[in-house]
Amino acid sequence: MKIAIDCRLIGSSGIGTFIENVAYYITLNTTDKFVLIGNPQQLKNFAHRENCSIVPCSYKPFTIKELFAFPTKEVNRCDAFFTPNFNIPFGIHVPIYSMVHDIVFLDITGINSWIGRLIRSLFIRRALKISKAIFTVSYFTRGRILDYFHPSVPIHVVYNGVSKELLQYKSQPEKTESYIMFLGNLKKHKGIQTLIKAYNKGRDEGLFNDRLYIVGRLNFRVNDPFIEKLSHDNNPNIRFITDADNAEVYRLIASARMLVSPSFYEGFGLTPLEALYLGTPVIVSDIPAHQEIYRDSPAVFFHTGNADDLADKISKIKKYKIDAKKWISDHYSYEKTAASIMRIIKSDKHA
Numbered sequence: 001m002k003i004a005i006d007c008r009l010i011g012s013s014g015i016g017t018f019i020e021n022v023a024y025y026i027t028l029n030t031t032d033k034f035v036l037i038g039n040p041q042q043l044k045n046f047a048h049r050e051n052c053s054i055v056p057c058s059y060k061p062f063t064i065k066e067l068f069a070f071p072t073k074e075v076n077r078c079d080a081f082f083t084p085n086f087n088i089p090f091g092i093h094v095p096i097y098s099m100v101h102d103i104v105f106l107d108i109t110g111i112n113s114w115i116g117r118l119i120r121s122l123f124i125r126r127a128l129k130i131s132k133a134i135f136t137v138s139y140f141t142r143g144r145i146l147d148y149f150h151p152s153v154p155i156h157v158v159y160n161g162v163s164k165e166l167l168q169y170k171s172q173p174e175k176t177e178s179y180i181m182f183l184g185n186l187k188k189h190k191g192i193q194t195l196i197k198a199y200n201k202g203r204d205e206g207l208f209n210d211r212l213y214i215v216g217r218l219n220f221r222v223n224d225p226f227i228e229k230l231s232h233d234n235n236p237n238i239r240f241i242t243d244a245d246n247a248e249v250y251r252l253i254a255s256a257r258m259l260v261s262p263s264f265y266e267g268f269g270l271t272p273l274e275a276l277y278l279g280t281p282v283i284v285s286d287i288p289a290h291q292e293i294y295r296d297s298p299a300v301f302f303h304t305g306n307a308d309d310l311a312d313k314i315s316k317i318k319k320y321k322i323d324a325k326k327w328i329s330d331h332y333s334y335e336k337t338a339a340s341i342m343r344i345i346k347s348d349k350h351a
Contacts, residue, residue, distance in 0.1 A: 001346060004075040004094075006083040007038035008057060014270060015101060018137075018334075019084040021163050025338035027052050032342075035074055061087045062123065080345050086127035095132040097345055100124060102137075102267025103144050108189045128153055132348055135341060137268040140289045156344055159293070160268050161334035162277050169250045169278075179211040179239075180314065181256035181280075183249065183271045184263070186216045191262030191285060193226050196238075197307035198262075198314060203237065207315035210257055215241045215249060254278040258317050263287060264304060272299055273332060276324040281317050283310065296331075298322055 005023055009016040023046070027034050030051050036043050037055045046052045055074045059066040070089030075081050082097045105111045105120050112120065128134060128151040135158050136142050142155050180199065184190050192214070202208045230238070244252065253259060259275035259282050266289040272282040276297060284290040285304040294301075298320030302310045 001080070002033040002035065002078040003345065004035040004037060004078040004081045006081070006085070007036045007043055008059070008061065009084060010038060010042040015084050015099075017163055017270075018101075018160060021161065021334035022084070022338045022341065024164060025335045026342055029342065035078055037071060037074070061085060062119070080132075080348075082341065082345065086124050088123075088127055088130060095345075095348060096127075096130055097133050097135065097341070098127045098131045099135045099137075100127070100141065100145055102141050102265075103148060104189065104265050104267065106148060107144065108265050110188060125149060133344055135344075138289050138292055140292055141267045156340070158337045158340050159332050160270050160273070161332045161337060162273060162328055163334070165246055166250060166274060166277060169247070171247070171251055172254075174251065174255055176255070177211060178209075178257050179213045179255075180208075181213045181215060181252060181259045181275075182262070183215045183253065183259060183275075184261070186214070188226075189263060189265045191264050191305070192230070194285075194305050194307050194310060195260055195262045196226075196230065198310035199238075201307060202311040202314055205311075207311060212238045213241060213252060213256065214238065215244060215252060250274070250278065253280055256280050258283060258314065260310070260314070261285065261290070262302075262304075262310060263290075266290060269293055272297075273328060277328055279324065281319060283313050283317060293332075297327060298324055 007019055007023055010020045023036065027046060027049055032051065034052045035055055036046055036052055037057045039058060040054055040056050043054050047054060055071050057071055059069060066087065067090050072089060072091040076093050078094055080095045080097060081092055084099050086098050086100050088096060088098055105117055128149055131153055134153055134155045136145065136155060137160055139157050142157055145155060182195055186192060199212050253275050259272060259280050261269060261272050261284045263269065263285055264287065266287060269290050272284050272294060275282045282299040284294055284299050284301055286301040287304050300313050300317055302313045
């Protein structure tokens with residue numbers, strides 16, 4: 001079987017991490033052939049594999065050029081096309097397998113303009129119509145897709161996992177100071193405001209005296225005046241880190257006293273999984289996706305949006321005693337995810 005895979009997002013986002021790792025494990029299967037579409041530099045680790053060919057393509061997702069100038073001739077010489085997102089170029093005639101990681105733009109107001117919301121809705125509707133199957137990363141997201149769109153196409157849940165880069169991470173943490181860590185993009189639904197209120201309350205009341213590290217991106221329009229003001233306040237107790245590479249992020253997580261994920265909405269919520277893998281205590285909001293993914297883990301839950309409860313949980317958290325790495329490998333693995341995707345594509349081929 002020959003499968004084309006859209007790899008353009010490798011190196012650029014959480015979806016990029018997903019497709020990089022899924023493509024890595026999928027292409028270990030030497031009985032099939034693969035056409036990887038994307039930036040040759042980002043795909044250089046696949047170039048030596050005899051079952052892989054690379055087709056350069058730099059068109060950004062959700063653009064006019066992508067829709068009309070994508071290398072569909074190469075795709076249509078394959079038996080199937082797999083894309084990690086719901087942006088599907090025109091002119092593809094082989095069976096399509098696409099993904100919807102979340103529909104936050106529909107569930108949370110203010111994430112996009114009404115035009116952006118409309119465009120994404122149309123892209124999803126089209127993906128649901130022309131795909132032979134849809135993949136998503138949680139039963140929560142699957143349920144939201146069904147609620148909004150009532151599709152007839154099958155929707156399969158394939159979870160995220162720990163990246164191969166983190167699996168290979170060996171450096172020891174540096175215990176320079178005690179700090180609480182937030183990791184993620186800085187959009188409003190990530191719950192930064194709740195975390196800041198809890199942090200200030202805890203320090204004011206003497207519940208803890210850690211610094212707060214906020215690790216994320218500030219080089220885009222976050223649409224949240226609170227976060228923009230916070231980033232310019234120069235509070236000596238709050239440190240913003242906006243340019244860390246993956247190795248530095250892993251070191252920061254491993255050195256932190258805890259990682260807090262106060263989000264109001266996630267399709268999966270990957271950063272707590274990375275922290276648990278590195279042995280760092282985790283506090284997460286009790287949103288549906290977190291409850292689905294972390295209900296049997298050592299993670300501590302707090303009531304979403306409740307700064308008082310979060311401050312209390314921060315002050316009382318302790319190191320967990322179970323083997324979190326074993327728990328993760330039993331539940332979440334990109335190798336298992338890749339195998340599930342391939343099994344569905346190949347079973348459809350022979351149906």
